[in-house]
Amino acid sequence: MFEIRESDGTSTSYAAMSNILMAVAPNNPVSGDDLANEDLSLGESHPGYRWLTWSGDTPAGFFAGAEETWDRSPGRFRVYAAVDPRWQGQGAGRELWNHCLSALLDKYEVTELACETRSDQERGIRFLQDRGFVLKKSAHESELEVIGYDLTEPLRRRRGLLAQGIEFLSVAELSTDDPAWFEKYHKLRMEFQADMMYPPTPLTLEEHWAEHQSNREFDPSMTLVAVRDGEWMAYTALRQSGADPTLWWTSLTGVGRAHRRLGLASALKTTAIEAVQQRGGSRIRTDNDARNPMFKINQAFGFRLLPDIQNWRRPLRGEADIREVLR
Template sequence: MSASLRLFAPADYAALCDIQNAVYSEASVTVEEVRLADDLRDPMCKHRRWMVEMEERPVAWGEYTQRIHKYHPHKFFLNLFVLPTYQNQGIGSKLYTHMLEALQPFEPVQIRTQTQEDQSQSVRFLQQRGFREEQRKWESRLDLTTFDLGPYLEVEQRLSEQGIVLKTLEELAGDPERDRKLYALDWQIRQDVPATEPRSPISFELFCARFLYHPEIVPEAFIVAVHNGEYVGLSFMGAQPSSKLISTGLTGTLRSYRRMGIATALKLRGIRYAQQHGYTVLRTVNDALNAPMLSINMRMGFVKHEQLAILYFVKDC
């Protein structure tokens, strides 16, 4: 049997999710998530996606794309997924070669991709093709059914005594500059998050669509630290409908407000919300080099899942 490649079509979203979820069952995606991500892709980013079929059955998919938050006209990101039962049959190699050939008119200088620690075949596949690991992120999880907020009750009170209060996204709705302030704060915080490439700011409109009004963002768990009207820290959470797992996104503060317990207080407020609303597991992902945030998580009782470490690879063209 030979594998045939064709361009992705809108009718393929369900098959795409089935393939990806078979590879990464711990990080499942939905049709709605992928479709929305496609809709929110900045038009400046080059993108093309293919499906691979055997006997008219979708068994793999791949794409090249660009990331607007780390944009470079000649740098690309590849995604490639093959159903486990069809791996080691040359399908991934065929798709990878096809994507590289499709990129040549754009004169790529670097290609990046990612996989997980437990995907040993994928790691070997990349290493054999000249990719090298350049970044590692740890996934950590907190059991919300056993976490005790009791020892932390005074954390937020100490901040309040210094004039720092925590507000939800909804509680800040009366501030006409709220969204612009959050856009500026988010950008300042991200400057200090470990990264392998220079960051580029996204547009205000895209920020709002991705982080303030995205359907998976939980407004009541989007917490902002405010001091004398200035937004000085934030933490937000996202969850899929009907899921008992909730994820923490970016958590951070302005440089001048660090080592005051603000990040801890932000996380605790989010944890309280999650417990009160029936979530059982809190998931977060941190760069392996982000020692301050990893330390906060470990003190709270997060358990690092090393087998779920996300590995980022790069290859110079």
């Protein structure tokens, strides 16, 4: 009934996968370009594989698998499967999962699987639980409507920082006159990433530059920096959704250790809202661990909670684990 083929990596295949994701989770827009950029960001040393399952000439589902890059854990693979609701309940997901995961296990030394769902995806959660996955962590996703948002009070607070000689400028502006801009960007990012709840493996300057060169989502005009006398103190980065140009995602917001508790994160959030409004955007989305100070800041700005992003893990220690995960 279903035919499974490895993706040919064309824009048509990526568009088919994004259509499936939109059918599964219509409130989480994603484009084919978004998925292609995600694969490109893996780099040559972290290959990604995608398969499509077909019902006749119609794509019915897809599977994605890639070595985890966040903390460079050897043997940990991030996997994901989605089936168009029209074919759910017909065995398409199980067939796709078993076929593609078996191919992955045959090719690589896989010691652990990681998979994301959202807290409202009951079918996906049951699928993972039935295969021995355990919930590792959750992140609160939230959204702010920026059309008509009143910035009077936030702008008043930001003026207090401006009076202290702190400017809020984009990387596009800063990089024009500062040849050392990337070194400053790198130093600041590595500093506040090290303080995350689940810190990634630090990158060298050269590794970060190589990653940056392949990052098509980086927008220098929407990467906003708090700077004083040439010193980068904090920044926030936004990217535009490829599927919905009115939606902007906050990729990362952080403040250098020496400059915390000055109100810089809130001032950057104000600057981001202002920038999105000027771009004609309607919404900003972000996600945070509940223990992250940015979560409370976003709540104070009026961000509305959406279903949580859940990260599930499944160790593979031997044949018994593999049999269970391929049930």
